[in-house]
Amino acid sequence: MSCSEAYAPQLRARGYRMTPQRHAILHTLCHSGKHLTPIEVYARARKQLTSLTEPTVYRTLEFLAENGLIHSAQIGNGRFVYEVTRHAHHHLVCRHCGKELEVDHQIVEKMYQKLESFSGYKITDRHINFFGICSNCQ
Amino acid sequence: MSCSEAYAPQLRARGYRMTPQRHAILHTLCHSGKHLTPIEVYARARKQLTSLTEPTVYRTLEFLAENGLIHSAQIGNGRFVYEVTRHAHHHLVCRHCGKELEVDHQIVEKMYQKLESFSGYKITDRHINFFGICSNCQ
DNA sequence: TTCCTTATTGCAAGAAGTTACAACAATATA
Protein backbone atom coordinates (compact mmCIF):
# COMPACT_ATOMS: atom_id res chain seq x y z
CA MET A 1 0.00 0.00 0.00
CA SER A 2 0.64 3.65 0.32
CA CYS A 3 0.74 7.00 -1.22
CA SER A 4 4.16 7.78 0.13
CA GLU A 5 5.82 5.09 -2.02
CA ALA A 6 5.43 7.49 -4.91
CA TYR A 7 7.55 10.07 -3.14
CA ALA A 8 10.64 7.93 -2.54
CA PRO A 9 12.10 8.42 -6.03
CA GLN A 10 11.66 12.20 -5.74
CA LEU A 11 13.74 12.17 -2.60
CA ARG A 12 16.39 9.76 -3.86
CA ALA A 13 16.85 11.80 -7.01
CA ARG A 14 18.02 14.62 -4.79
CA GLY A 15 20.29 12.48 -2.65
CA TYR A 16 17.83 12.12 0.22
CA ARG A 17 16.33 9.00 1.77
CA MET A 18 12.85 7.65 2.36
CA THR A 19 12.73 6.67 6.02
CA PRO A 20 9.97 5.14 8.16
CA GLN A 21 9.50 8.57 9.78
CA ARG A 22 9.01 10.38 6.48
CA HIS A 23 6.82 7.56 5.28
CA ALA A 24 4.54 7.82 8.32
CA ILE A 25 4.29 11.60 8.07
CA LEU A 26 3.51 11.59 4.35
CA HIS A 27 0.99 8.81 4.88
CA THR A 28 -0.72 10.88 7.57
CA LEU A 29 -0.95 13.97 5.38
CA CYS A 30 -2.11 11.98 2.35
CA HIS A 31 -5.10 10.59 4.20
CA SER A 32 -6.15 13.59 6.27
CA GLY A 33 -7.95 15.57 3.58
CA LYS A 34 -7.29 18.83 5.39
CA HIS A 35 -4.57 21.08 6.76
CA LEU A 36 -2.85 19.64 9.82
CA THR A 37 -0.69 21.27 12.48
CA PRO A 38 2.64 19.68 13.44
CA ILE A 39 1.07 18.53 16.70
CA GLU A 40 -1.78 16.86 14.85
CA VAL A 41 0.67 15.19 12.47
CA TYR A 42 2.69 14.01 15.46
CA ALA A 43 -0.34 12.51 17.21
CA ARG A 44 -1.59 10.71 14.10
CA ALA A 45 1.70 9.50 12.67
CA ARG A 46 2.74 8.13 16.05
CA LYS A 47 -0.09 5.62 15.90
CA GLN A 48 1.71 4.15 12.92
CA LEU A 49 5.26 4.64 14.22
CA THR A 50 5.32 4.92 17.99
CA SER A 51 9.01 5.74 18.20
CA LEU A 52 8.46 9.00 16.28
CA THR A 53 9.50 12.15 18.15
CA GLU A 54 8.44 15.80 18.04
CA PRO A 55 11.68 17.32 16.72
CA THR A 56 11.64 14.83 13.87
CA VAL A 57 8.11 15.86 12.95
CA TYR A 58 9.00 19.56 12.86
CA ARG A 59 12.21 18.91 10.95
CA THR A 60 10.55 16.55 8.50
CA LEU A 61 7.63 18.87 7.74
CA GLU A 62 10.06 21.71 7.04
CA PHE A 63 12.19 19.39 4.92
CA LEU A 64 9.28 18.08 2.88
CA ALA A 65 8.00 21.61 2.32
CA GLU A 66 11.41 22.83 1.15
CA ASN A 67 11.48 20.00 -1.34
CA GLY A 68 8.00 20.67 -2.64
CA LEU A 69 6.33 17.43 -1.52
CA ILE A 70 4.04 19.28 0.86
CA HIS A 71 2.73 22.81 1.21
CA SER A 72 2.74 24.90 4.36
CA ALA A 73 0.58 27.86 5.30
CA GLN A 74 0.44 30.10 8.33
CA ILE A 75 -2.88 30.34 10.14
CA GLY A 76 -4.13 33.33 12.08
CA ASN A 77 -2.30 32.64 15.30
CA GLY A 78 1.01 32.39 13.46
CA ARG A 79 1.27 28.63 13.42
CA PHE A 80 1.94 26.42 10.45
CA VAL A 81 -0.39 23.90 8.89
CA TYR A 82 0.53 21.40 6.20
CA GLU A 83 -1.03 19.38 3.41
CA VAL A 84 0.34 17.30 0.54
CA THR A 85 1.02 19.36 -2.56
CA ARG A 86 -1.95 19.59 -4.91
CA HIS A 87 -2.68 22.25 -7.50
CA ALA A 88 -1.39 25.73 -6.64
CA HIS A 89 -3.98 27.45 -4.50
CA HIS A 90 -4.43 29.92 -1.68
CA HIS A 91 -7.00 30.46 1.06
CA LEU A 92 -9.26 33.19 2.34
CA VAL A 93 -9.80 32.85 6.07
CA CYS A 94 -12.46 34.66 8.10
CA ARG A 95 -11.01 36.28 11.22
CA HIS A 96 -14.40 36.09 12.87
CA CYS A 97 -15.75 32.58 12.27
CA GLY A 98 -12.72 30.87 10.75
CA LYS A 99 -14.47 29.91 7.52
CA GLU A 100 -12.01 29.00 4.78
CA LEU A 101 -12.39 29.42 1.05
CA GLU A 102 -9.94 27.96 -1.45
CA VAL A 103 -8.96 30.14 -4.39
CA ASP A 104 -6.97 29.06 -7.42
CA HIS A 105 -3.51 30.51 -7.85
CA GLN A 106 -4.33 32.05 -11.20
CA ILE A 107 -6.46 34.69 -9.46
CA VAL A 108 -3.32 36.20 -7.90
CA GLU A 109 -0.96 35.37 -10.77
CA LYS A 110 -1.11 38.84 -12.30
CA MET A 111 -0.29 40.49 -8.99
CA TYR A 112 2.67 38.15 -8.57
CA GLN A 113 3.97 39.19 -11.99
CA LYS A 114 3.52 42.84 -11.10
CA LEU A 115 5.41 42.40 -7.84
CA GLU A 116 8.15 40.46 -9.58
CA SER A 117 8.77 42.91 -12.39
CA PHE A 118 8.60 45.79 -9.93
CA SER A 119 11.05 44.32 -7.44
CA GLY A 120 13.25 41.78 -9.17
CA TYR A 121 12.22 39.19 -6.58
CA LYS A 122 11.01 35.77 -7.73
CA ILE A 123 8.07 35.00 -5.44
CA THR A 124 8.01 31.40 -4.28
CA ASP A 125 4.89 31.18 -2.11
CA ARG A 126 2.16 29.10 -3.69
CA HIS A 127 -0.03 28.61 -0.63
CA ILE A 128 -0.90 31.84 1.15
CA ASN A 129 -3.64 32.54 3.67
CA PHE A 130 -5.34 35.91 3.19
CA PHE A 131 -7.34 37.05 6.21
CA GLY A 132 -10.57 38.98 6.21
CA ILE A 133 -14.23 38.86 7.11
CA CYS A 134 -16.53 36.50 5.25
CA SER A 135 -19.85 37.59 3.78
CA ASN A 136 -21.85 36.05 6.65
CA CYS A 137 -19.85 37.83 9.35
CA GLN A 138 -19.70 41.29 7.78
CA MET B 1 7.47 63.52 26.15
CA SER B 2 6.24 60.66 24.15
CA CYS B 3 4.60 59.39 21.09
CA SER B 4 2.28 57.14 23.02
CA GLU B 5 0.41 60.08 24.58
CA ALA B 6 -1.26 60.48 21.22
CA TYR B 7 -2.72 57.00 21.45
CA ALA B 8 -4.51 57.35 24.80
CA PRO B 9 -7.60 59.06 23.38
CA GLN B 10 -7.95 56.37 20.70
CA LEU B 11 -8.09 53.74 23.41
CA ARG B 12 -10.37 55.64 25.78
CA ALA B 13 -12.82 56.30 22.95
CA ARG B 14 -13.29 52.54 22.75
CA GLY B 15 -13.60 52.01 26.50
CA TYR B 16 -10.01 50.87 26.99
CA ARG B 17 -7.28 52.32 29.19
CA MET B 18 -3.81 53.69 28.71
CA THR B 19 -1.58 51.88 31.17
CA PRO B 20 2.15 52.11 31.91
CA GLN B 21 2.59 48.75 30.17
CA ARG B 22 0.89 49.89 26.96
CA HIS B 23 2.75 53.15 27.16
CA ALA B 24 6.12 51.40 27.43
CA ILE B 25 5.36 49.02 24.57
CA LEU B 26 4.11 51.76 22.23
CA HIS B 27 7.11 53.90 23.16
CA THR B 28 9.42 51.03 22.27
CA LEU B 29 7.80 50.44 18.89
CA CYS B 30 7.69 54.17 18.09
CA HIS B 31 11.43 54.55 18.50
CA SER B 32 12.67 51.29 17.00
CA GLY B 33 12.37 52.18 13.31
CA LYS B 34 12.00 48.51 12.37
CA HIS B 35 9.93 45.40 12.92
CA LEU B 36 10.36 43.91 16.38
CA THR B 37 9.52 40.46 17.73
CA PRO B 38 7.61 40.14 21.01
CA ILE B 39 10.83 39.05 22.71
CA GLU B 40 12.64 42.14 21.44
CA VAL B 41 9.78 44.36 22.57
CA TYR B 42 9.89 42.66 25.95
CA ALA B 43 13.63 43.19 26.37
CA ARG B 44 13.50 46.86 25.35
CA ALA B 45 10.32 47.91 27.10
CA ARG B 46 11.49 46.31 30.34
CA LYS B 47 14.33 48.80 30.53
CA GLN B 48 11.66 51.45 30.90
CA LEU B 49 9.25 49.41 33.03
CA THR B 50 11.07 46.63 34.85
CA SER B 51 7.90 45.06 36.25
CA LEU B 52 6.65 44.25 32.75
CA THR B 53 6.00 40.55 32.10
CA GLU B 54 6.01 38.34 29.00
CA PRO B 55 2.30 37.45 28.91
CA THR B 56 1.46 41.13 29.10
CA VAL B 57 3.70 41.87 26.13
CA TYR B 58 2.07 39.17 23.98
CA ARG B 59 -1.43 40.17 25.05
CA THR B 60 -0.75 43.87 24.55
CA LEU B 61 0.76 43.46 21.09
CA GLU B 62 -2.24 41.43 20.00
CA PHE B 63 -4.59 43.97 21.55
CA LEU B 64 -2.90 46.96 19.92
CA ALA B 65 -2.90 45.19 16.55
CA GLU B 66 -6.61 44.36 16.82
CA ASN B 67 -7.30 48.03 17.50
CA GLY B 68 -5.21 49.26 14.60
CA LEU B 69 -2.53 51.11 16.58
CA ILE B 70 0.18 48.73 15.40
CA HIS B 71 0.66 46.35 12.49
CA SER B 72 1.76 42.75 12.72
CA ALA B 73 3.37 40.56 10.09
CA GLN B 74 4.48 36.97 10.06
CA ILE B 75 8.11 36.29 9.21
CA GLY B 76 9.41 33.18 7.53
CA ASN B 77 9.70 31.03 10.62
CA GLY B 78 6.06 31.69 11.53
CA ARG B 79 6.70 34.29 14.20
CA PHE B 80 5.16 37.70 14.47
CA VAL B 81 6.88 41.05 14.20
CA TYR B 82 5.31 44.41 14.97
CA GLU B 83 5.65 48.07 14.11
CA VAL B 84 3.56 51.17 14.72
CA THR B 85 0.97 51.70 12.02
CA ARG B 86 2.21 53.83 9.12
CA HIS B 87 0.94 53.95 5.57
CA ALA B 88 -0.47 50.67 4.24
CA HIS B 89 2.40 48.61 2.90
CA HIS B 90 3.64 45.06 2.47
CA HIS B 91 7.05 43.41 2.28
CA LEU B 92 8.97 41.15 -0.04
CA VAL B 93 11.36 38.95 1.93
CA CYS B 94 14.20 36.89 0.45
CA ARG B 95 14.16 33.31 1.72
CA HIS B 96 17.87 33.06 1.05
CA CYS B 97 19.49 36.20 2.45
CA GLY B 98 16.56 37.75 4.32
CA LYS B 99 16.65 41.02 2.40
CA GLU B 100 13.42 42.99 2.76
CA LEU B 101 11.78 45.34 0.31
CA GLU B 102 8.82 47.52 1.20
CA VAL B 103 6.03 47.79 -1.37
CA ASP B 104 3.12 50.17 -1.24
CA HIS B 105 -0.32 48.69 -0.74
CA GLN B 106 -1.63 50.09 -4.00
CA ILE B 107 0.42 47.54 -5.95
CA VAL B 108 -1.76 44.73 -4.59
CA GLU B 109 -4.98 46.76 -4.38
CA LYS B 110 -6.37 45.42 -7.66
CA MET B 111 -5.79 41.82 -6.62
CA TYR B 112 -7.54 42.51 -3.32
CA GLN B 113 -10.57 43.82 -5.22
CA LYS B 114 -10.55 40.79 -7.45
CA LEU B 115 -10.41 38.44 -4.47
CA GLU B 116 -13.15 40.36 -2.70
CA SER B 117 -15.61 40.45 -5.58
CA PHE B 118 -14.89 36.81 -6.32
CA SER B 119 -15.39 35.57 -2.77
CA GLY B 120 -17.51 38.06 -0.85
CA TYR B 121 -14.80 38.30 1.78
CA LYS B 122 -13.60 41.72 2.91
CA ILE B 123 -9.82 41.34 3.20
CA THR B 124 -8.39 43.06 6.25
CA ASP B 125 -4.65 42.41 6.02
CA ARG B 126 -2.69 45.54 5.23
CA HIS B 127 0.78 44.27 6.12
CA ILE B 128 1.68 41.01 4.41
CA ASN B 129 5.08 39.43 3.91
CA PHE B 130 5.52 37.82 0.51
CA PHE B 131 8.43 35.38 0.34
CA GLY B 132 10.71 34.76 -2.59
CA ILE B 133 14.27 35.03 -3.84
CA CYS B 134 15.80 38.45 -4.36
CA SER B 135 17.61 39.43 -7.55
CA ASN B 136 21.04 38.96 -5.95
CA CYS B 137 20.30 35.45 -4.73
CA GLN B 138 18.65 34.08 -7.86
C1' DT C 1 -12.15 62.21 47.97
C1' DT C 2 -14.13 57.69 48.51
C1' DC C 3 -16.31 53.80 46.56
C1' DC C 4 -17.45 50.76 42.72
C1' DT C 5 -16.97 48.46 38.41
C1' DT C 6 -14.30 45.98 35.38
C1' DA C 7 -10.36 46.35 32.29
C1' DT C 8 -5.82 44.89 32.91
C1' DT C 9 -1.91 42.72 34.89
C1' DG C 10 1.28 39.21 37.18
C1' DC C 11 1.92 34.62 38.50
C1' DA C 12 2.37 29.85 37.75
C1' DA C 13 1.98 26.17 34.90
C1' DG C 14 1.88 24.22 30.60
C1' DA C 15 2.03 23.74 25.41
C1' DA C 16 4.46 24.49 21.23
C1' DG C 17 8.58 24.89 18.79
C1' DT C 18 13.95 25.00 18.48
C1' DT C 19 18.80 23.69 18.98
C1' DA C 20 23.17 21.10 19.78
C1' DC C 21 25.08 16.99 19.57
C1' DA C 22 25.95 12.15 19.85
C1' DA C 23 24.21 7.79 17.99
C1' DC C 24 22.40 5.51 14.16
C1' DA C 25 21.61 3.62 9.59
C1' DA C 26 21.40 3.85 4.52
C1' DT C 27 24.33 4.05 0.68
C1' DA C 28 28.63 4.22 -1.70
C1' DT C 29 33.38 2.59 -2.08
C1' DA C 30 37.15 -0.58 -1.69
Place this chain on the structure above:
DNA sequence: TATATTGTTGTAACTTCTTGCAATAAGGAA
Protein backbone atom coordinates in the same frame (compact mmCIF):
# COMPACT_ATOMS: atom_id res chain seq x y z
C1' DT D 1 32.24 -8.36 2.96
C1' DA D 2 34.45 -4.63 5.46
C1' DT D 3 34.99 0.31 5.71
C1' DA D 4 34.01 5.06 5.03
C1' DT D 5 30.73 8.63 4.22
C1' DT D 6 26.97 11.31 5.35
C1' DG D 7 22.00 11.80 5.72
C1' DT D 8 18.82 11.21 9.56
C1' DT D 9 17.07 10.51 14.11
C1' DG D 10 16.43 10.68 19.38
C1' DT D 11 17.63 12.85 23.62
C1' DA D 12 17.87 16.58 26.57
C1' DA D 13 17.74 21.16 27.38
C1' DC D 14 16.09 25.29 26.12
C1' DT D 15 13.29 29.32 24.16
C1' DT D 16 8.99 31.05 22.74
C1' DC D 17 4.22 31.43 23.31
C1' DT D 18 -0.38 30.47 25.70
C1' DT D 19 -3.85 29.89 29.36
C1' DG D 20 -6.50 30.13 33.83
C1' DC D 21 -7.10 32.67 37.59
C1' DA D 22 -6.54 35.69 41.44
C1' DA D 23 -4.87 40.35 42.49
C1' DT D 24 -4.48 44.97 40.90
C1' DA D 25 -5.54 49.53 39.44
C1' DA D 26 -7.72 52.85 35.93
C1' DG D 27 -11.55 55.61 35.29
C1' DG D 28 -16.40 56.69 36.32
C1' DA D 29 -19.98 57.77 39.84
C1' DA D 30 -21.34 59.43 44.21
